[in-house]
Amino acid sequence: MYEPIRTKSVHSTMAATVAGVPSRSREEELDIQLAGHLAALLAVTDELGLSEAGDAIAAQVARLRGGMPPVRHAGLSRLSVAALHARAHALAGRALVVAASRADTSAAILAASRMDAHSAAAAAS
Template sequence: MYEPIRTPSSRKGSVHTRAGITSDFPHRTREEELDIQLAGHLAALLAVTDELREPAPSADLDNAAVRLAQQVSRLRGGRTPVRSVTPGGDRPHRTALHERAHSLAGRALVVAASRADTTAAILAAQRMDAHAAALAEAGLTATAG
């Protein structure tokens, strides 16, 4: 009546994909995935920080950039983040950059809290506060991202 199952059970630990490649799941642990996410959010925050620093350098932004680069490097196993700022051109308004930075810092804070990374969580919270203050100074409120 029914044909027997001819493929190996997925409970055996390896899965055959359509391409015929055998792979074991999971490829990464939850902690490794959270490290990757956190490094990505912090690297994006570093990029926005660099964009804010380029036209108007400040000691706060310089210090934040150094600390963000250190955390990204730590999470990526010592690899330093790629940093480049495109000079001039169609640069977004500073307020939009602060809003984006606030949102990215919030995302980093959530992931850092999830993986119990106190150092990254404190840094993300400080950056959220700094960008919220910059938005308040501009007469705006930070939006949840």
């Protein structure tokens, strides 16, 4: 009728058997992801010349990176101001989703306020 499996499962991973393989918790992964989205938002914010908003974003990135401040360099992408606001709005939205799943209230409030500011600026231009 039924013959038992005699070999090891092909679905087991080497990470489960090797000691010393670094692994991160879900919280650590979300911190990394959120810091990445906020750093991308910081780059666009700096390109737009919004230094006050950039300082607030940089403070959040530094908090998520354990106090290490982000490198700030406004590389010029030669996009229109409307396109930059649209990109910043999308990046702030991604940051808001991750901040909400991580239950990080301060980052979520910052991301939501940046979304509002960029949607208002896009509508005005």
